[in-house]
Amino acid sequence: MWLSNSSVGRKFVMALSGAFLVLFVTFHCLMNAVAICWPAAYNSVCEFLGANWYALAASAVLALFIIVHIIYAVMLTVQNRKARGNVRYAISKTPKSVEWSSKNMFVLGIVILAFLVVHLIQFWAKMQLVEILGDHGTVPPAAGTLFIQMAFSEVWTPIVYIIGFIALWFHFNHGFWSMFQSIGWDNNVWIPRLKKVACVWASLVVLCFIAQAIVFTVRANENYYIKNEALREQYKDMVWPMMEKDFGPDMAQLGMQIKMSPYSQVSMGLRQMEQQQAQQIEQLSTPEGKDYVKNNPQMQTQLENMTKQHKSLENVVKFFDYLEQADNKPELEIPGQPGQPQ
Numbered sequence: 001m002w003l004s005n006s007s008v009g010r011k012f013v014m015a016l017s018g019a020f021l022v023l024f025v026t027f028h029c030l031m032n033a034v035a036i037c038w039p040a041a042y043n044s045v046c047e048f049l050g051a052n053w054y055a056l057a058a059s060a061v062l063a064l065f066i067i068v069h070i071i072y073a074v075m076l077t078v079q080n081r082k083a084r085g086n087v088r089y090a091i092s093k094t095p096k097s098v099e100w101s102s103k104n105m106f107v108l109g110i111v112i113l114a115f116l117v118v119h120l121i122q123f124w125a126k127m128q129l130v131e132i133l134g135d136h137g138t139v140p141p142a143a144g145t146l147f148i149q150m151a152f153s154e155v156w157t158p159i160v161y162i163i164g165f166i167a168l169w170f171h172f173n174h175g176f177w178s179m180f181q182s183i184g185w186d187n188n189v190w191i192p193r194l195k196k197v198a199c200v201w202a203s204l205v206v207l208c209f210i211a212q213a214i215v216f217t218v219r220a221n222e223n224y225y226i227k228n229e230a231l232r233e234q235y236k237d238m239v240w241p242m243m244e245k246d247f248g249p250d251m252a253q254l255g256m257q258i259k260m261s262p263y264s265q266v267s268m269g270l271r272q273m274e275q276q277q278a279q280q281i282e283q284l285s286t287p288e289g290k291d292y293v294k295n296n297p298q299m300q301t302q303l304e305n306m307t308k309q310h311k312s313l314e315n316v317v318k319f320f321d322y323l324e325q326a327d328n329k330p331e332l333e334i335p336g337q338p339g340q341p342q
Helices: 007-037 039-049 053-084 105-122 128-133 144-152 156-182 190-221 229-237 239-247 249-260 263-284 287-295 297-324
Strands: none
Touching: 007 039, 007 053, 007 144, 007 156, 007 190, 039 144, 039 229, 053 105, 053 128, 105 144, 105 156, 144 156, 144 190, 156 190, 229 239, 229 249, 229 263, 229 297, 239 249, 239 297, 249 263, 263 287, 263 297, 287 297
C-alpha cells in the first residue's frame, strides 16, 4: 500500500495525523483557559462530554490519530537509520541548516508520550474511563476542577508538565512547517513563512499551557477548587447521579431535594442519612435482627437495597469529607448521631 510502503506515503500520513494533533492541542489549550476563567463552565463542559457517544467517538478518533502518528514515526525513524547506515557515525558536526529538533523529533516524541501517559492517568482515567466502566468512585467524573486540584497539589506535577510542554514546543514548532514540506509545499518563499507561523503558534500554545499549569498549581495549593462556594454548589448537584443507580427512580424526590437545597444542608442531611442507615444495618446484623429478617422474606430484599444505598452514601460522605477537609473547623455535629440530643 502506498501510504505504508513508500517514504512519501508515510510522510503524508505523518503530516495528516500531525495536523489533526496540532488542532487538538490548540483546542485543549482553549479548554484549559475555560478552567481558569470559568471553572464552573469547565465542569459543565466535562459533564456535557462525559462518556456520551459523541465524546467516545471523538476520543476514539483522537486515539487512532495518536497511534497512527506513533507507528509511522517509528517506521520513518527505522527507515532513515537503515538508509544512512554507518554514515551517521562518520559525521561529527551537524550542518547549520539542520535544526536540533529535526534530529531529535523521535526523542521529543517519546518525552511527549511519557507526559501524555501521566496526563491520561491523572484525568482521563478518572473521568471518562470511570464513566465507561460504570464505577464513579468517590469524586464525580464531571468534577473536572477537582481532578485539577488533585493533580496540581502534587509537587512533581507542574515540573513534569513544564518539561512536557517544552518538548511539545520543539516538536510542534518543527512538525508544523515540516508537514507542509512533506506534502510538497517546499519552496524558498513559503517555508520561511511557515516556520514563522509555526514558531508563533507553538509559542502561544505552549506559553499558555505553562501559564495554566502555574495558575492551577497556585490555586490547588490554596485549595481553591474545594473551598470555592460556587463550585461546591456545583459539586453538590453532581452527588445524585452518583447515588441514583443504587437508590432507583422511587427516590427521585431525594434527587430533587439535593438539587434544590444548599450545599451545607445537603452535606448535613446525607451524613445523617448515612449514619441512620448504618445503625439500621447494624441492628439487622445482630442475632435478633437476623432472625427477624429470616422470618420476613420481604425484609431480606429491603436489607439488600439498604446495603447498596448505604455503600453509595458512604461514598458521598467521603466526597463531602474531601471537600471540607480544608475548612479548618471541628467535625460536623450531625443531628441524630448517638449521644447527641434529638
